Amino acid sequence: MENSRPSSKRFLDIVSDLRTIIKEEGAVIGDKLPSERVLADRLQVGRSTIREALRSLELLGLIETRRGEGTFLADYKKHQLVEILSTFIMQNPQSLKSVDDTRRIHEKAAIECISNDPERRTLPVWGSFLAKLQGTEPIIREELLQEIVVVSENRLSLKIWFLLKQYSRVPYHETMAEDEKEVATNLLKEMMNGNSHLAVMRYTEWLDIVIGERRGEHEC
Amino acid sequence: MENSRPSSKRFLDIVSDLRTIIKEEGAVIGDKLPSERVLADRLQVGRSTIREALRSLELLGLIETRRGEGTFLADYKKHQLVEILSTFIMQNPQSLKSVDDTRRIHEKAAIECISNDPERRTLPVWGSFLAKLQGTEPIIREELLQEIVVVSENRLSLKIWFLLKQYSRVPYHETMAEDEKEVATNLLKEMMNGNSHLAVMRYTEWLDIVIGERRGEHEC
DNA sequence: ATTCTAAAGTGGTCAGACCACTATCCTTTA
DNA sequence: TAAAGGATAGTGGTCTGACCACTTTAGAAT
Numbered sequence: 001m002e003n004s005r006p007s008s009k010r011f012l013d014i015v016s017d018l019r020t021i022i023k024e025e026g027a028v029i030g031d032k033l034p035s036e037r038v039l040a041d042r043l044q045v046g047r048s049t050i051r052e053a054l055r056s057l058e059l060l061g062l063i064e065t066r067r068g069e070g071t072f073l074a075d076y077k078k079h080q081l082v083e084i085l086s087t088f089i090m091q092n093p094q095s096l097k098s099v100d101d102t103r104r105i106h107e108k109a110a111i112e113c114i115s116n117d118p119e120r121r122t123l124p125v126w127g128s129f130l131a132k133l134q135g136t137e138p139i140i141r142e143e144l145l146q147e148i149v150v151v152s153e154n155r156l157s158l159k160i161w162f163l164l165k166q167y168s169r170v171p172y173h174e175t176m177a178e179d180e181k182e183v184a185t186n187l188l189k190e191m192m193n194g195n196s197h198l199a200v201m202r203y204t205e206w207l208d209i210v211i212g213e214r215r216g217e218h219e220c
Numbered sequence: 221m222e223n224s225r226p227s228s229k230r231f232l233d234i235v236s237d238l239r240t241i242i243k244e245e246g247a248v249i250g251d252k253l254p255s256e257r258v259l260a261d262r263l264q265v266g267r268s269t270i271r272e273a274l275r276s277l278e279l280l281g282l283i284e285t286r287r288g289e290g291t292f293l294a295d296y297k298k299h300q301l302v303e304i305l306s307t308f309i310m311q312n313p314q315s316l317k318s319v320d321d322t323r324r325i326h327e328k329a330a331i332e333c334i335s336n337d338p339e340r341r342t343l344p345v346w347g348s349f350l351a352k353l354q355g356t357e358p359i360i361r362e363e364l365l366q367e368i369v370v371v372s373e374n375r376l377s378l379k380i381w382f383l384l385k386q387y388s389r390v391p392y393h394e395t396m397a398e399d400e401k402e403v404a405t406n407l408l409k410e411m412m413n414g415n416s417h418l419a420v421m422r423y424t425e426w427l428d429i430v431i432g433e434r435r436g437e438h439e440c
Numbered sequence: 441a442t443t444c445t446a447a448a449g450t451g452g453t454c455a456g457a458c459c460a461c462t463a464t465c466c467t468t469t470a
Numbered sequence: 471t472a473a474a475g476g477a478t479a480g481t482g483g484t485c486t487g488a489c490c491a492c493t494t495t496a497g498a499a500t
Contacts, residue, residue: 056279068492288461
């Protein structure tokens, strides 16, 4: 696998080489990769270097290793990386705003997406939520938003949303207040009626209530 | 750092321990971490185990190592992890659509953001672009879109956009055709006038031209 | 044919040895 | 005294070989 200008970070090259190997062998999720010793021999590096690369990929959740058995291509849907990342990253205030903004972008897009799709905006789920909102049963904020993002059926967007949710300053895990429920109800109704513009407005209202900050002036 | 039931994945415990150490020492971005040998001694494990953990964190972009100097807490704004991850995932056609969709979400959001901000929508840059579009000089598609996303001033969104751009099926790197320039001109004008709704419509038109696919029916 | 056992293969870990590089201190020099 | 130079210690980068614990496999004993 071409020693093209070793970037003084051999293990990074190995990561790249591994990708090539995986591609060449057409390995699919669950397939077994060559053993560490074989890889070391094939790529002409020490086993420890191979391991450093593999361990990195494992932490990312891209591969899975089972002692005594071997190394396998993992189902990366578990996004283990997110967990790890979360405990480190994004604690500086500067980032927090962009996190919030980006999260809103995705929520808004999901709302518009559903509003504009006759099929998805008439899904029975929304009726259920509407009923729930009428009742006195406590509702967690993220329940509704999550459903919306899920139904929008963009896996990548969903992934990003899940990630951002964890860092958001908006208390997603709390229950809705009474006045909130009203706004949420309006949001749902507009969405079901296919009125994306109004639905988004309701959504903005809702955020204003939850955060209790200045309104609208800077909603990127 | 308690050997509490070693999870048969020592290096994962180490990752956790490292986090603890970082916290305890109140290390800030740019600070130097203890050397690998010191860590190995302190945590009572071999140096190779420490390295596997460190290399993982490095691939995630959480630390930075400089040969001869040491290991440092990184500026995680580089999100190297995303790059790596992306090169693995996102090669199956299923994902490609969500990549495109998500990219559009961010572009749309940026356009709306700028349109709604009197300051940003009157920036001189837009005038320059307008002039360029009138001329015969070739213009690369991504030039305009990039400027828009940049001006929206959401670093995270920008980062995501850059990432997605690489995998998009839309030929961003190509030059605009003549009819495209016209639509792009309209887009700019609407944006500068603060008409976000129309601006987004122009944007959608533009995409239709570039991709030449079915229009609108499924624009999430 | 079944069961049991030994061997081979695999990841997990460690220790020690180099290498290449950087920072530091201390000597030498002007 | 101040500047220049070089030896030294410390650091990450890598390799080797050796164990260990575990799983699978193949062969032997029943």
